[in-house]
Amino acid sequence: MGCICSKGVRTNDDYIETCKKQSTNHENLDSDKTSVNRRNEATFRLIPNGNKNVLSDDEEDKESFVSQKEATVKLLDNVGPLQPRMSRIGNGDRTAKVVAGWPSWLVSVAGEALNGWLPRSADSFEKLEMIGQGTYSNVYRARDLQTNQIVALKKVRFANMDPESVRFMAREIIILRRLNHPNVMKLQGIIISKASGSMYLVFEYLYHDLTGLASTPGIKFSQSQIKCYVKQLLLGLEHCHSCGVLHRDIKGSNLLLDRDNNLKIADFGLSTFCQRKQPLTSRVVTLWYRPPELLLGSTDYGVTVDLWSTGCILAELFTGKPLLPGRTEVEQMHKIFKLCGSPSEEYWRRSRLRHAAIFKPQHQYKRCLADTCKDLIPPSALALLEVLLAVEPESRGTTSSALQSEFFTTRPFPSEPSSLPRYHQPRKEFDIKLREEEARRRRKGASNKQNEAKRFSRESKAVPAPSANAELLASIQKRLGETNQTSVSEKFNPEGDSGFGFRIEPLEGITTAPNLNGSSQLRTQRSYVQRGGAQLSRFSNSVAPNRDGSQFGSVRDALVSQRCLEDGSGNCNLSQRLLEKPNGLKKEDDSSSSSKESILGYGGGKRERIHYSGPLIPGEGNLDEMLKEHERQILLAVRRAQSDKAKRDDNIQGRRASLMGNGR
Numbered sequence: 129m130g131c132i133c134s135k136g137v138r139t140n141d142d143y144i145e146t147c148k149k150q151s152t153n154h155e156n157l158d159s160d161k162t163s164v165n166r167r168n169e170a171t172f173r174l175i176p177n178g179n180k181n182v183l184s185d186d187e188e189d190k191e192s193f194v195s196q197k198e199a200t201v202k203l204l205d206n207v208g209p210l211q212p213r214m215s216r217i218g219n220g221d222r223t224a225k226v227v228a229g230w231p232s233w234l235v236s237v238a239g240e241a242l243n244g245w246l247p248r249s250a251d252s253f254e255k256l257e258m259i260g261q262g263t264y265s266n267v268y269r270a271r272d273l274q275t276n277q278i279v280a281l282k283k284v285r286f287a288n289m290d291p292e293s294v295r296f297m298a299r300e301i302i303i304l305r306r307l308n309h310p311n312v313m314k315l316q317g318i319i320i321s322k323a324s325g326s327m328y329l330v331f332e333y334l335y336h337d338l339t340g341l342a343s344t345p346g347i348k349f350s351q352s353q354i355k356c357y358v359k360q361l362l363l364g365l366e367h368c369h370s371c372g373v374l375h376r377d378i379k380g381s382n383l384l385l386d387r388d389n390n391l392k393i394a395d396f397g398l399s400t401f402c403q404r405k406q407p408l409t410s411r412v413v414t415l416w417y418r419p420p421e422l423l424l425g426s427t428d429y430g431v432t433v434d435l436w437s438t439g440c441i442l443a444e445l446f447t448g449k450p451l452l453p454g455r456t457e458v459e460q461m462h463k464i465f466k467l468c469g470s471p472s473e474e475y476w477r478r479s480r481l482r483h484a485a486i487f488k489p490q491h492q493y494k495r496c497l498a499d500t501c502k503d504l505i506p507p508s509a510l511a512l513l514e515v516l517l518a519v520e521p522e523s524r525g526t527t528s529s530a531l532q533s534e535f536f537t538t539r540p541f542p543s544e545p546s547s548l549p550r551y552h553q554p555r556k557e558f559d560i561k562l563r564e565e566e567a568r569r570r571r572k573g574a575s576n577k578q579n580e581a582k583r584f585s586r587e588s589k590a591v592p593a594p595s596a597n598a599e600l601l602a603s604i605q606k607r608l609g610e611t612n613q614t615s616v617s618e619k620f621n622p623e624g625d626s627g628f629g630f631r632i633e634p635l636e637g638i639t640t641a642p643n644l645n646g647s648s649q650l651r652t653q654r655s656y657v658q659r660g661g662a663q664l665s666r667f668s669n670s671v672a673p674n675r676d677g678s679q680f681g682s683v684r685d686a687l688v689s690q691r692c693l694e695d696g697s698g699n700c701n702l703s704q705r706l707l708e709k710p711n712g713l714k715k716e717d718d719s720s721s722s723s724k725e726s727i728l729g730y731g732g733g734k735r736e737r738i739h740y741s742g743p744l745i746p747g748e749g750n751l752d753e754m755l756k757e758h759e760r761q762i763l764l765a766v767r768r769a770q771s772d773k774a775k776r777d778d779n780i781q782g783r784r785a786s787l788m789g790n791g792r
């Protein structure tokens with residue numbers, strides 16, 4: 129939900145400067161939320177309180193947060209609210225809120241969202257377990273000790289009081305409080321942990337998400353059931369749009385279901401108000417569900433972006449697999465054109481989109497959606513799909529017109545949610561990821577044991593006693609880590625985002641040989657590994673790219689997918705693991721992982737990166753060739769990465785063996 133600067137605490141001057149800039153910056157509410165690093169999340173642990181386990185956070189987190197908070201409150205008081213538009217509350221109001229227990233920084237940025245509420249205290253909840261993890265939050269199942277109700281607590285990450293993080297968090301809260309509809313997740317309250325300063329959003333607890341249900345073997349949706357889910361999605365969106373809110377991240381894992389099959393739109397972390405004069409960022413919506421105008425760089429789009437995503441979901445529910453699973457933005461655009469046709473000349477002319485010069489094809493692509501889907505999707509659904517997936521946004525209609533379409537008014541009618549089968553086990557994308565991760569760990573554990581047994585059969589007999597062994601291992605890790613000091617993002621990222629150029633981003637477990645001056649450029653990825661999540665469907669176990677739209681993420685995903693394709697397994701556990709730590713958070717300072725990543729080499733002796741400087745075929749607009757080249761480069765990179773990894777593994781094993789020899 130927010131962005132965290134991983135490079136430590138800013139100075140006060142920096143902070144004031146940033147705040148001042150932001151209060152005048154036109155894009156300030158909508159700047160690219162994914163562009164900022166995030167820091168390690170404090171671990172959640174239990175502390176006893178009588179017989180109950182109540183919420184608590186890590187001590188370290190507490191300290192840093194409290195000092196940051198104090199600093200920020202002062203600064204906010206100096207420079208005024210970050211979002212004056214959002215915090216038009218009188219001083220009396222403000223004081224009353226602070227007296228009521230709300231932190232003054234929160235009153236400053238999200239005053240209106242607190243109206244009529246008192247902060248809940250952390251010790252009135254019993255934490256049960258973690259049920260979800262997003263880029264900006266950890267989500268826990270918990271019991272409200274006052275009502276005995278089971279709730280979901282979303283612990284918001286906005287560490288270091290980074291102003292961007294605070295603004296995004298504020299925006300999500302403000303939007304959530306403005307919305308009130310049975311098909312929109314309701315914010316029930318906010319917990320402020322006095323001890324740690326942490327903040328939790330309280331929601332009703334929901335059992336399933338659409339991706340989780342759809343990818344459960346044995347669950348097959350009937351047509352009435354699909355109608356029921358899509359209708360609820362459209363009703364929820366209709367409400368959002370009527371309140372001037374764009375969701376901007378509609379996808380299966382953000383559509384939660386209660387046990388009675390009531391669907392609720394969740395995760396408003398990327399949502400925004402649509403009637404703004406300021407330009408909006410185009411780097412939103414998870415790639416597979418992202419409409420063409422955003423890929424083309426539009427900054428004045430509207431509610432129709434959510435309708436495109438809805439179309440993708442509608443098709444996915446019928447076919448059982450993602451409709452447009454592009455691995456990169458280029459590929460995504462191409463998939464869209466091939467299926468939905470390319471826009472008219474008139475559209476290109478009038479829309480004047482930023483990336484039109486790169487993506488405008490030389491010839492018009494003909495639309496073949498109906499032909500492609502006619503055997504999988506019934507006619508009335510296809511008619512609605514044709515509208516929702518119109519390549520020109522003006523032709524997508526509205527949520528209300530979609531709700532009046534034949535799809536909902538003809539037999540079989542949408543089921544009543546409560547008449548649908550009840551699914552007992554919670555089924556979420558997160559649960560699937562956990563299961564897959566567990567299976568992967570088991571497989572990896574088994575193969576590691578075999579390898580270790582082979583390689584260290586002699587050494588293992590002579591290992592020291594446990595404590596000494598631990599020291600030895602730490603020292604090995606430290607010594608291995610000493611060569612891994614340079615952050616690739618700092619060292620090789622001087623030119624920033626250059627149009628459609630992209631670099632292959634470091635992959636965990638894939639590294640390069642040392643660079644020309646002999647030092648390894650190995651470092652845990654962090655700043656540019658951002659948001660992502662595995663998208664699972666019944667037939668496809670593939671990977672969804674980051675929704676931040678960064679080329680880094682996209683290409684990383686491409687590589688990962690490619691690896692899955694190459695090993696012929698179609699199994700993307702590695703990729704899911706990569707995407708599970710998309711924040712680069714958890715292992716940021718883990719020296720054992722720090723040697724895992726680097727930037728891949730590309731020709732010319734500079735082995736540290738592949739720089740697909742772009743556009744790949746600039747100006748010519750030959751998308752086919754661009755894609756071919758693009759595909760070739762991805763394959764090359766994957767092969768090189770694999771061979772580099774093999775070399776490096778051998779190297780490390782050799783070094784470890786010699787260090788263990790020395791340690792004895």
Ligand SMILES: Nc1ncnc2c1ncn2[C@@H]1O[C@H](COP(=O)(O)OP(=O)(O)OP(=O)(O)O)[C@@H](O)[C@H]1O
Binds near residue numbers: 267
């Ligand atoms: N009310 C809820 N009940 C049950 N599970 C929930 C609830 N809210 C969120 N979750 C789970 O937690 C996950 C993360 O929540 P959410 O998407 O709101 O956080 P985020 O940090 O914005 O994540 P993302 O990076 O996916 O956008 C969800 O995918 C979902 O599985």
